[in-house]
Amino acid sequence: MKTALTIAGSDSSGGAGIQADLKTFSALGVFGMSVITAITAQNTCGVTAIREMDTDIIKAQIHAVYDDIEVNAVKIGMLSSSAIIKEVAAGIEAYTIPKVVLDTVMISKSGSYLLQKNAVQTLITDLIPKAFVVTPNLHEATALVGFEVVDQPTMQKAAKVIKDMGAECVVIKGGHLEGDACDLLYDGKTMEFFPNKRIQTIHTHGTGCTFSSAIAAGLAKGMDVYNAVAEAKKYVTMAIQHGFPLGKGVGPTNHFFALYEKAGIL
Ligand SMILES: Nc1ncnc2c1ncn2[C@@H]1O[C@H](COP(=O)(O)OP(=O)(O)O)[C@@H](O)[C@H]1O
Numbered sequence: 618m619k620t621a622l623t624i625a626g627s628d629s630s631g632g633a634g635i636q637a638d639l640k641t642f643s644a645l646g647v648f649g650m651s652v653i654t655a656i657t658a659q660n661t662c663g664v665t666a667i668r669e670m671d672t673d674i675i676k677a678q679i680h681a682v683y684d685d686i687e688v689n690a691v692k693i694g695m696l697s698s699s700a701i702i703k704e705v706a707a708g709i710e711a712y713t714i715p716k717v718v719l720d721t722v723m724i725s726k727s728g729s730y731l732l733q734k735n736a737v738q739t740l741i742t743d744l745i746p747k748a749f750v751v752t753p754n755l756h757e758a759t760a761l762v763g764f765e766v767v768d769q770p771t772m773q774k775a776a777k778v779i780k781d782m783g784a785e786c787v788v789i790k791g792g793h794l795e796g797d798a799c800d801l802l803y804d805g806k807t808m809e810f811f812p813n814k815r816i817q818t819i820h821t822h823g824t825g826c827t828f829s830s831a832i833a834a835g836l837a838k839g840m841d842v843y844n845a846v847a848e849a850k851k852y853v854t855m856a857i858q859h860g861f862p863l864g865k866g867v868g869p870t871n872h873f874f875a876l877y878e879k880a881g882i883l
């Protein structure tokens with residue numbers, strides 16, 4: 618069985634972060650493992666507290682996994698601070714990890730900072746050059762490139778700038794576009810749009826985590842980047858279609874839709 622490792626923050630409500638990543642890996646038939654960078658007290662209405670893990674325990678988790686188990690792909694999510702980014706970058710360096718999907722998590726949909734503002738530059742200098750795929754949303758792409766990324770032409774322009782920062786491939790997520798939810802993949806040669814009709818729902822907690830970990834699952838199974846993104850797009854679309862109103866706010870994506878439907882749970 619292929620394996621994938623998520624290096625990310627914990628979401629107590631289970632919709633995003635480590636929890637969404639592990640559910641995605643399981644649903645896509647990949648054995649999931651985790652390195653926890655931070656714990657968030659979070660629910661469908663927002664984030665109420667954040668506790669970063671000490672860098673020594675982050676380092677120990679990375680070494681514990683890599684010293685023992687072959688890792689076929691890595692997804693990186695919430696990193697919170699420059700110190701944590703540097704620790705994770707050192708871990709990747711130590712084990713020359715090839716298939717790294719870096720989801721540049723900065724702010725939750727509910728508006729909380731999951732990456733300190735002053736850490737964006739460290740992300741650019743220390744981690745983006747080590748990534749195989751970087752997956753910013755429109756807001757994150759704007760923070761990385763320094764101009765507004767709001768439509769397909771500015772997505773194309775931003776993808777080139779982020780590629781020049783040293784990433785192998787760039788996927789700019791269009792979940793926050795006006796109109797269709799259209800993502801862009803740039804591999805340094807071709808620009809490929811992955812369009813999809815916008816699903817009319819408020820239950821989109823964890824869409825970014827789900828999408829990036831589905832890309833990592835595809836890469837772990839040996840897909841090329843184009844197929845990994847295409848399959849991840851299908852997966853996240855289904856997971857949003859089957860999202861549900863958990864809690865009082867923005868409900869989560871649903872990872873076991875086929876199973877639940879068959880069992881008559883949903
Ligand atoms: N309402 C929606 N309908 C269809 N696809 C969506 C919708 N919202 C987000 N997506 C898709 O979910 C994935 C995650 O995108 P996005 O929501 O932009 O990420 P983030 O959670 O990081 O802000 C992308 O593939 C995007 O196109």
Ligand SMILES: Cc1ncc(COP(=O)(O)OP(=O)(O)O)c(N)n1
Nearest residue numbers: 626633634725726822823824825826
């Ligand atoms: C612990 C943690 N990590 C990442 C996120 C961001 O998740 P994302 O899928 O980008 O979207 P929202 O959950 O913010 O809707 C998070 N919230 N928590």
